[in-house]
Amino acid sequence: MNKPYSLLAILPLLLLASRPSIGGETLHSLCNFLGGDYVDYDYCVSTLSTNPAASTADGHTLAVISVNLTTTNATAVKSRADSLSLSSTDPFIRTSLLNCSSLYAGATPDLHSSAAAVAAKNYSGAAAVLSDVLRVPAGCDQGFQKKEGVASPIRKENNAFSDLATLAKAVNNYMAQ
Numbered sequence: 001m002n003k004p005y006s007l008l009a010i011l012p013l014l015l016l017a018s019r020p021s022i023g024g025e026t027l028h029s030l031c032n033f034l035g036g037d038y039v040d041y042d043y044c045v046s047t048l049s050t051n052p053a054a055s056t057a058d059g060h061t062l063a064v065i066s067v068n069l070t071t072t073n074a075t076a077v078k079s080r081a082d083s084l085s086l087s088s089t090d091p092f093i094r095t096s097l098l099n100c101s102s103l104y105a106g107a108t109p110d111l112h113s114s115a116a117a118v119a120a121k122n123y124s125g126a127a128a129v130l131s132d133v134l135r136v137p138a139g140c141d142q143g144f145q146k147k148e149g150v151a152s153p154i155r156k157e158n159n160a161f162s163d164l165a166t167l168a169k170a171v172n173n174y175m176a177q
């Protein structure tokens with residue numbers, strides 16, 4: 001006799017607990033929204049979740065995480081371009097890879113100002129800087145397109161960075177609303 005009553009009593013509390021606070025974003029609500037904004041939901045969730053804090057993070061922290069992932073990756077792609085250029089014997093490929101390396105290195109100050117902007121909740125500023133940073137993977141790719149029949153050896157990493165920066169830009173644009 002007691003049991004059904006107590007279950008009914010706690011049901012509204014359970015519903016409240018599973019709902020984000022008003023104006024609050026969660027990983028799922030944020031990625032669900034971006035899903036309509038040209039960023040794939042599964043990509044958004046799995047990428048942000050590479051930071052273990054993402055599952056319980058609010059929108060602000062998710063924006064910080066997205067910029068942090070982008071910044072970390074720029075350094076990794078630059079190192080990859082450097083090591084590929086050292087092992088390449090083709091002068092055109094080597095020059096193009098070094099061009100990519102300097103483009104990624106050149107993005108470091110921008111990525112730091114984007115990190116400072118998002119930390120200060122200046123989301124539109126962070127998104128604007130990320131728009132500029134997206135010229136880096138585009139410029140790297142363009143270098144290889146100058147010669148017909150040449151496949152970029154860094155295409156995969158370059159595209160992965162482009163996707164990350166696009167995600168970070170979308171998260172910051174969302175938070176700026």
Ligand SMILES: *[C@@H]1O[C@H](CO)[C@@H](O)[C@H](O)[C@H]1NC(C)=O
Pocket residue numbers: 064065068115
């Ligand atoms: C970014 O990530 C690195 C590595 O996980 C961490 O050490 C650093 O504190 C993070 N920075 C911010 C601003 O979250």
Ligand SMILES: *[C@@H]1O[C@H](CO)[C@@H](O)[C@H](O)[C@H]1NC(C)=O
Pocket residue numbers: 050073076077080157160161164
């Ligand atoms: C970051 O960079 C590395 C090296 O270029 C790349 O292999 C990796 O997929 C990137 N990480 C993410 C989360 O996209």
Ligand SMILES: *[C@@H]1O[C@H](CO)[C@@H](O)[C@H](O)[C@H]1NC(C)=O
Pocket residue numbers: 113114117122124125126128129
């Ligand atoms: C927001 O960030 C941008 C880009 O870093 C910067 O130019 C702008 O001055 C910042 N705005 C404020 C109010 O701090």
Ligand SMILES: *[C@@H]1O[C@H](CO)[C@@H](O)[C@H](O)[C@H]1NC(C)=O
Pocket residue numbers: 095096099100103139140142143144
């Ligand atoms: C280097 O990158 C720039 C993009 O800033 C691109 O326009 C140019 O074609 C590249 N140069 C070479 C030699 O790959």
